[in-house]
Amino acid sequence: MPFEFKLPDIGEGVAEAEIVKWLVAAGDTVAEDQPLVEVLTDKATVEIPSPRAGVIARLGAAEGATVPVGSVLVEIEVAGEAPADVPVAAHAPTAHAAPAAGRATVAVAAPPATADSARRVEAVPAARQLAKEHGLDLATLTGTGPQGRITLDDVKRAVEGGAGVGTAAPAAAASPVPARADEERVALKGLRRRIAEHMVHSARTVPQFTFVAEADLSAIVAHRARSAAAAQARGVKLTYVAYVVRALVPALRKFPMLNASLDEATEEIVLKRHYDIGIATATDEGLTVPVVHGADGLGLFALAQEIERLAAAARERRLQLAEITGGTFTVTTTGAKGGLLATPLVHHPQVAILGVHAVGPRPVVRDGAIVARDMTNLSLSLDHRVVDGKEGADFLYEVIAHLEDPARLPAVGEDA
Numbered sequence: 001m002p003f004e005f006k007l008p009d010i011g012e013g014v015a016e017a018e019i020v021k022w023l024v025a026a027g028d029t030v031a032e033d034q035p036l037v038e039v040l041t042d043k044a045t046v047e048i049p050s051p052r053a054g055v056i057a058r059l060g061a062a063e064g065a066t067v068p069v070g071s072v073l074v075e076i077e078v079a080g081e082a083p084a085d086v087p088v089a090a091h092a093p094t095a096h097a098a099p100a101a102g103r104a105t106v107a108v109a110a111p112p113a114t115a116d117s118a119r120r121v122e123a124v125p126a127a128r129q130l131a132k133e134h135g136l137d138l139a140t141l142t143g144t145g146p147q148g149r150i151t152l153d154d155v156k157r158a159v160e161g162g163a164g165v166g167t168a169a170p171a172a173a174a175s176p177v178p179a180r181a182d183e184e185r186v187a188l189k190g191l192r193r194r195i196a197e198h199m200v201h202s203a204r205t206v207p208q209f210t211f212v213a214e215a216d217l218s219a220i221v222a223h224r225a226r227s228a229a230a231a232q233a234r235g236v237k238l239t240y241v242a243y244v245v246r247a248l249v250p251a252l253r254k255f256p257m258l259n260a261s262l263d264e265a266t267e268e269i270v271l272k273r274h275y276d277i278g279i280a281t282a283t284d285e286g287l288t289v290p291v292v293h294g295a296d297g298l299g300l301f302a303l304a305q306e307i308e309r310l311a312a313a314a315r316e317r318r319l320q321l322a323e324i325t326g327g328t329f330t331v332t333t334t335g336a337k338g339g340l341l342a343t344p345l346v347h348h349p350q351v352a353i354l355g356v357h358a359v360g361p362r363p364v365v366r367d368g369a370i371v372a373r374d375m376t377n378l379s380l381s382l383d384h385r386v387v388d389g390k391e392g393a394d395f396l397y398e399v400i401a402h403l404e405d406p407a408r409l410p411a412v413g414e415d416a
Contacts, residue, residue, distance in 0.1 A: 002054075002057040002058070002075035002076055002077045002078070003052055003054070003075065003076045003077075003078050004072045004075055005036075005050070005051055005052070005072070005073050005074050005075070005076060006070050006071060006072055006073060007039070007048075007067055007068070007069050007070060007071055007073050008048075008069070008321070015068060015069055015128045015129060016066050016067060016068045016069060016128070017039040017040060017041045017066070017067060017069075018039065018040040018064070018065070018066045018067075018190075019037060019038075019039060019061050019062065019063050019064060019065050019066075019067065020037075020038040020039060020040050020045055020063065020190070021037070021038040021063060022036070022037050022059060022063060023035050023036055023037060023038065023047070024036050024037075024056050024059075024074075025056065025059070026056050026057065026058060026059060027055065027056060028055070028056045029054070029055050029056075030050045030053065030054065030055070030056060030076070031050070031053050032049075032050060032051065032052060032053045033049045033050065034049060034050050035047040035048070035049050035050075036048050036049060036050050036073070036074055037073060037074070038317070040190060040191060040194060041194070041324075044191065044288045044289075044290075044314065044319050044324045045190075045191060045285065045317050045319075046317075046319050046320065046321055046324065047317075047318070048073065050074075050076065052076050052078045053078070054076040054077050054078040054079065055076065055077045056074060056075075056076060056077075057074075057075040057076060057077045058074065058075040059073075059074055060072040060073045060074055060075070061073070066122065122143065122148065122149045122150065123138050123143065123149060123150035123151075123155075127150050127151055127152045127154060127155045128150075130152060130155045130156070130159070131150075131155050131158075133264070133265060134155075134159050136155060136158055136159070138150055138155075140158075141154055141155065141158055142154075152197065152200060152201055152204070156204070190285060191283075191285040191286040191288070192285065192286045195286045195287060198348075199345055201348060202345050202346055202347070202348040203345060205348055206345075206346050206348055206351075206383045206385070207383070207384045207385060208345065208346050208381050208382065208383060208384065209381070209382055209384050209389070209392075210343040210344075210379055210380065210381045210382075211379075211380045211382070211389065211392050211393050211396060212341055212377055212378065212379050212380070213377070213378055213380075213393075213396050213397065213400060214375055214376065214377050214378070215375065215376050215377075215378055215399075215400040215403050215404060216364070216373050216374070216375055216404050217240070217243075217359050217374045217375065217376055217403060217404070218373045218374045219403075219404060219405060219406050220240065220243050220374075220403055220406060221359070221374040223243075223406050224238055224240075224243075227300075230301075231301060231304070234301060234305075235305075236301045236304050236305055236308075237304060237308050238300070238301070238304045239304060239307065239308075240356065240359055240376075241279065241307055241331060241333060241356065242300055242303045242304035242307055243300070243403065243406070243409075244331055244354070244356055244399075244403070245277050245279075245292065245295050245303055245307070245331060246300055246303060246402075246409050247399045247400075247402035247403045247409060248275075248277060248295075248329065248331070248354070248399060249275050249295060249296045250398070250402060250408075250409075251395055251398040251399045251402065252275060252328075252329060252395075254395075254398055255391060255394065255395040255398065256271045256272075256273075257269070257271070257351070257386055257387050257391060258329065258351060258352040258382070258387060258391075258392070258395050259271070259272045259275065259328045259329055259352075260272060260328075260350075260351050260386060261328075261349040261350060261351060262349065262351065262383065262385055262386055269386055272328040274294070274296075274328065275294070275295045275296040275328060275329070276291050276292065276293045276294065276295065276326050276327050276328045276329075277291065277292045277295045277327065277328070277329055277330070277331060278290070278291045278292075278327035278329065278330035278331070278347060278350075279291075279292060279307055279310060279311070279330075279331055279332075280330060280331065280332035280333070280344075280347075280353075281310070281311045281314040281315070282335060283314050283315050283317075284315070285317075288314045288319070288324070289324065289327065289330060289347060290310035290311070290313065290314050290319055290323050290324055291310075291323060291324060291325065291326055291327040292306050292307060292310065293322075293323075293326065300409075310323060327347065327350060328350065329350060329352055329353070329354075330344075330347040330350060330352075330353040330354070331353070331354050331356060332344050332353060332354070332355050332356070333355070333356045333357075334355065334356070334357050334358070337358075338357055338358020338359070338360070339357050339358060340357060340358070340377055341357065341377055341379060342355045342357065342379050343355075343379060343381060344379060344381050345381065346381050346382065346383050348383075350383075351382060351383035351385075351386045351387055352380065352381065352382050352383070352387065352392075352395075353380075353381050354378060354379070354380050354396075354399070355378065355379035355380070355381070356376065356378060357376055357377045357378070357379070358376060358377075359374055359375070359376040360374065360375070360376075361373065361374055361375070362374075362375040378396060378399070378400065380392055380395070380396045
């Protein structure tokens with residue numbers, strides 16, 4: 001009997017994943033830790049490696065299928081070993097390895113039918129989570145999404161006792177707009193769809209507000225210029241984001257409510273004593289948020305290296321599951337275009353996100369004279385259920401104080 005490898009529970013409300021691409025086929029010989037499949041979660045596309053060496057006996061789902069956590073992804077014939085399930089969470093995805101060359105294309109067998117799978121209802125992850133929180137049976141609802149998929153709005157209507165419970169949406173509301181020859185329709189799918197679902201859930205769940213302040217980064221610009229040669233010698237791309245993350249840690253220690261989450265089920269604010277900073281990263285598929293774990297223990301160059309490594313892994317779809325989970329606070333930038341102001345959405349279940357904008361010379365008044373200084377705007381969006389305006393403003397000005405005087409930044413490891 002083959003070993004059954006199941007979709008791991010990666011936590012943070014992820015209840016299911018979409019099979020994006022199989023990297024093996026039935027009959028392939030695989031090594032331990034060889035990538036088996038690309039899956040799409042609410043957070044990113046990641047690769048799942050094989051926990052065993054052996055021969056692929058069966059694939060558990062077809063590409064494009066959405067499978068729940070705990071369902072069988074693949075069956076592997078392991079020579080000389082009795083079949084036994086192992087804790088799959090210990091096997092983090094690894095860098096991409098090319099699938100075996102010259103293999104034959106085989107049909108993907110469906111998972112064995114069970115009472116549970118027969119009752120399985122297609123629903124977006126956010127909808128499934130909300131239904132679980134309110135004790136709703138998804139089987140009693142009729143979805144209004146594509147192919148009858150239950151959306152977050154469907155569950156919200158059920159929770160609120162409104163229309164849409166157990167009944168299909170009116171035909172007129174679901175009918176597509178007539179096509180025109182000078183228009184193109186692009187399917188909302190993959191990571192773009194997951195981002196849409198996550199953003200809608202964040203916007204509907206979190207009462208958000210944004211506080212904006214400007215910061216004088218002239219000292220940072222000078223420090224970065226002085227450090228350029230040393231950074232280049234170590235192969236480090238020293239960006240302003242690395243300085244921002246360094247400035248965040250002491251501010252988060254002083255204002256712990258911003259390094260927190262709200263447990264809505266228990267009505268408790270969870271204060272985090274670890275500093276794992278998400279860095280929003282643009283990829284060809286959409287925005288992904290890899291996490292710099294243990295940011296408080298990294299020096300400036302080490303931070304810059306880790307941020308660049310994660311960004312490259314995100315763009316190349318090589319992120320491991322551990323690298324997209326566990327964030328306590330998020331930083332986002334407006335990229336090369338910079339801009340003056342944005343209102344970033346809180347990365348739920350976190351309670352705060354900091355937007356960093358263009359850095360460049362502006363005329364400002366210093367000691368009664370107009371001078372040019374390297375300025376930027378910082379946009380701090382907050383969950384108003386947890387953080388009040390004064391605390392948010394005090395926090396942001398604490399960050400700015402560290403940015404405007406780099407000497408205040410705590411020395412960690414090998415700093416420039």
